[in-house]
Amino acid sequence: MSNQTPILTVNEVTKTFPGVVALDKVSFDIRPGEVHALVGENGAGKSTLMKVLAGLYKADAGEIIYQGKAVEIASPLDARHQGILLIHQELSLSPELSVAENIFLGAWPTNRFGVLRKSKLNKDAQSALTALGADFGPSVRLGTLSIAKQQMVEIARANAFEANVVIFDEPTASLTDTEKDLLFATIRDLRDRGVGIVYISHKMDEIFDLTDRITVLRDGQVQGTVQTEESDVGQITQMMIGRELETFFHRAKSTLGSEVLRVEGLTNTRHFRDVSLSVRQGEVLGLYGLVGAGRSELVETIFGVRTMDAGEIYWQGEPTGRLTPRKATDLGMALVPESRKEQGLVLGQGGRANISLPHPNMFSRATVMNVAAEMRVFDTYKKQLEIKTTGPEQALSDLSGGNQQKFVLAKWLCADPKLIILDEPTRGIDIGSKSAIHELIAGLAENGLAVIVISSEMPEVLGVSHRILTMSEGRMVGQFSGDEMTEKNLIEAVSHRADGVLASV
Numbered sequence: 001m002s003n004q005t006p007i008l009t010v011n012e013v014t015k016t017f018p019g020v021v022a023l024d025k026v027s028f029d030i031r032p033g034e035v036h037a038l039v040g041e042n043g044a045g046k047s048t049l050m051k052v053l054a055g056l057y058k059a060d061a062g063e064i065i066y067q068g069k070a071v072e073i074a075s076p077l078d079a080r081h082q083g084i085l086l087i088h089q090e091l092s093l094s095p096e097l098s099v100a101e102n103i104f105l106g107a108w109p110t111n112r113f114g115v116l117r118k119s120k121l122n123k124d125a126q127s128a129l130t131a132l133g134a135d136f137g138p139s140v141r142l143g144t145l146s147i148a149k150q151q152m153v154e155i156a157r158a159n160a161f162e163a164n165v166v167i168f169d170e171p172t173a174s175l176t177d178t179e180k181d182l183l184f185a186t187i188r189d190l191r192d193r194g195v196g197i198v199y200i201s202h203k204m205d206e207i208f209d210l211t212d213r214i215t216v217l218r219d220g221q222v223q224g225t226v227q228t229e230e231s232d233v234g235q236i237t238q239m240m241i242g243r244e245l246e247t248f249f250h251r252a253k254s255t256l257g258s259e260v261l262r263v264e265g266l267t268n269t270r271h272f273r274d275v276s277l278s279v280r281q282g283e284v285l286g287l288y289g290l291v292g293a294g295r296s297e298l299v300e301t302i303f304g305v306r307t308m309d310a311g312e313i314y315w316q317g318e319p320t321g322r323l324t325p326r327k328a329t330d331l332g333m334a335l336v337p338e339s340r341k342e343q344g345l346v347l348g349q350g351g352r353a354n355i356s357l358p359h360p361n362m363f364s365r366a367t368v369m370n371v372a373a374e375m376r377v378f379d380t381y382k383k384q385l386e387i388k389t390t391g392p393e394q395a396l397s398d399l400s401g402g403n404q405q406k407f408v409l410a411k412w413l414c415a416d417p418k419l420i421i422l423d424e425p426t427r428g429i430d431i432g433s434k435s436a437i438h439e440l441i442a443g444l445a446e447n448g449l450a451v452i453v454i455s456s457e458m459p460e461v462l463g464v465s466h467r468i469l470t471m472s473e474g475r476m477v478g479q480f481s482g483d484e485m486t487e488k489n490l491i492e493a494v495s496h497r498a499d500g501v502l503a504s505v
Contacts, residue, residue, distance in 0.1 A: 005068075007032045007196045008053070008084070008165050013062030015048055017398065020390060022048040024220040025062070030165055030196035035187060037207045037228070038200050040217035040240055041432045043388050043400040046200050049217070050167045053198075054086035055079040067164070077106050083164035087154055087171055095143030099153050100125035102142050103160050128159040131189075133182045151175055155183055158190060166190055167198040170428055172206065184210060202429060204233045216240055241432040250438045251464055252445035257281030259317065260419050260450035261333075263302060266311035271297035272474035275311070279419065279450045284441060286465030287454045289494050293471040295454045296338050299421045303328045303335040316418075329358060334412035338423040338454075344408040345396050352378045352392035355411040362415065381410035386436070402433040409440070419450040426460065438464050458487055470494050 006029035015023040023045045030036050038046050051057045053064065055073040063070050066082065073079045079086070093102045101108065103125045109117040125138035134152055142150060151171065158166045168187070172180050187210065191197055199211055207214060208228060216223040216239040223239045262278040272294035279285040287295045300306045302313060304323035313320045315331050328335075337343035345354055352374045356363040363370050363377075378392045385406040389399060396404050405425070412420060422441070426434040441464050445451050455461040461468060468485055470478035470493040478493035480486075 004032050006030060006065075007067060009065040010049070010053070011063045011065065013049070013052060013059045013064070015045075015052060015057060015059050018390060021220050023052070023059075026217070026220070026222055028215055028222065028225075030198055032164075032194045032196050033191055034212040035191055035197040035199050035210055037211040037214040038198055038217065039202070039207060039214060039236060041402070043219075043403060044217040044240070045220040046217055047169055047400075048220075050086055050169055050198065050200065053079070053084060053165075054167065055084075056086075080106065080161060080163075083162070084167070085158060085161055085163040085165070086167045086169065087158060088169055093142055093150060093153060095141070097142055098138065099129070099136065099140050099142055099145075100138035102153055103128055103138070103156050107161075124160060125156070128156040131159045132156055132186055152179060152182075155186065159186065163190075163195060165196045165198070167200070169200045170202070171199075172201065172203065202431060202434075204236065204431065207236075208233070218242060237431055250435075250442040251466070252282065252284055252442040254282035254446045254448075256283050256466075257448060260315070261302070262314040262317075264312045264314070266298070266301060266313065267309045268297060268301050268306055269309045271301075271306075272471070275471075275476050277469055277476070279452055281418075281448050281450055282445050283467065284445050284451045284453060284465050286461040286468040287452060287471060288456075288458065288461045288468055288490055289471035290456075292473075293494065294474040295471050296423055298471070299335060299423060299452065299454065300337075303333060303421065305335075329415070332416075332418035334415065334417035334420040336408050336412060336420065336422045336425060338427070340401070340404050340408050345404060347397035347404075348395055350391070350393040350395060351382070351387070351389055351407050351410075354396060354407050355381065355414055358411060359415055377410075377414045381406075381414065385410060385440075402429045405429060405433075405437075409437075413444075417449065419452070420444060421452045421454075423454045424456065425453065426455070426457070434460075458490060462487065462490070 009029040011027055012025040013023055014025055026045065026049055028049065038049070040046050048057065052059050053073065055075045055078050064073065071082070073082065073084070076086070094105065100121045104121060109120045111117055122138040129138060132152055132155065134156070136145060136149060142153060155171060171183060175183060187197055201207055211228045213225055214228055214231060214236060215225040216236060218240060226235070257280055259278055259280050264276045266275045267273045275298055277285070289295050297306060301308050304325045304327060308322060313323060320331070341347060346357065355377055356369070356374045363373050375392060381387065382389065387403050387406045389403060396407060426437050429437070441451055441453065453461060453464055462485055465485070467479065467481040468490065469476055470490055472494045480489055
């Protein structure tokens with residue numbers, strides 16, 4: 001790790017929002033040629049601090065020293081011109097523009113008459129994409145790419161600009177393992193070229209594999225900075241949450257009851273074929289597979305979001321026919337989707353409105369919303385799930401990812417479902433909040449709910465599930481329970497699909 005003078009130093013920066021002190025006299029520095037992790041629970045202030053450095057927010061107090069001089073960063077474009085680049089957790093791209101136009105957004109090359117130099121734009125963009133190992137070109141319209149590939153376009157900006165400081169905010173949230181390896185190679189290359197890297201992530205394996213130093217934030221205050229090689233997960237976790245995390249995973253201690261859901265031969269020809277499964281009262285059923293295996297598409301078809309082309313769905317032993325989301329909800333199903341921002345919430349509205357949104361019959365009288373009933377439910381789940389918000393009308397776009405996810409859970413739990421499907425329920429959530437959600441899953445099962453959990457994190461699906469089904473290339477390829485639930489068995493099942501598949505599981 002470099003011991004040079006910091007390239008960027010934050011001195012006692014404070015930032016407040018209505019009712020919330022997001023940053024409280026925070027001091028932090030970045031050295032050339034190092035990867036510096038910034039960690040903390042959701043709402044600790046990590047993204048706020050980085051947005052101050054990137055010109056998205058203006059600090060209320062404190063100073064920023066950049067390359068030895070006090071500076072004011074007026075806007076993201078100003079930050080970029082100075083050599084500070086933020087790679088956002090949430091994509092900040094335009095789907096209607098080309099890949100090249102997105103990479104150089106705000107800095108397109110033009111001739112002296114102001115006309116776009118498209119050939120130079122595409123050539124420079126191709127260089128950035130090649131460095132990442134991307135398998136798509138600069139002229140492709142961004143909106144035609146998967147979320148993972150759009151994330152790669154965001155990351156390509158780091159190669160496209162000669163930045164001195166690059167901030168990665170949860171960059172691997174939508175990437176496959178192969179794409180992660182390419183990203184880490186890019187980060188190490190930037191580090192070796194003397195760039196100062198800030199790396200924000202909830203994934204401790206990434207933090208300890210990639211970084212030189214770790215700074216911990218809690219409730220907007222710095223808890224300390226440590227050398228990565230001199231620390232461990234236990235120390236960092238205790239600094240983050242203010243206590244030791246005794247048990248990370250919670251498997252429900254429940255007695256399994258009658259069958260709630262059964263699907264037989266379910267097929268959506270574009271995404272999966274001939275899938276059969278069942279789940280019982282009090283059971284946590286895990287679904288594991290690589291990206292593109294068809295897991296999300298399967299549960300979306302069960303819930304009626306996608307059309308089934310063949311097969312049968314049975315609810316408490318009775319065939320349902322083709323389902324719609326409304327019919328599924330009325331039966332007692334709930335689906336917490338993979339992407340909370342695009343599929344789970346109306347970010348411009350507050351928690352009260354989001355919780356009641358899928359349940360007009362519960363919260364309305366003769367088409368008039370019963371605000372008192374909404375408030376009672378809002379207060380109940382704000383307390384039960386320990387949601388940090390200033391009030392029922394605070395826009396959810398202002399909240400951390402963990403608190404947003406809790407509102408997605410609240411809007412379905414309030415309807416007292418019999419089956420809840422959780423698609424990547426802890427993606428982008430800090431270690432403390434993850435443990436709380438694992439405990440919640442166990443509690444739901446122990447209260448008699450049937451639970452289906454989709455997770456790309458193998459320790460998570462192993463830790464919370466009573467039984468695990470594995471999927472590969474749109475097929476169900478394995479079923480494991482008890483001592484059979486091991487990392488080795490799951491990896492072999494999803495990596496080396498046999499010619500034969502399970503006819504019934």
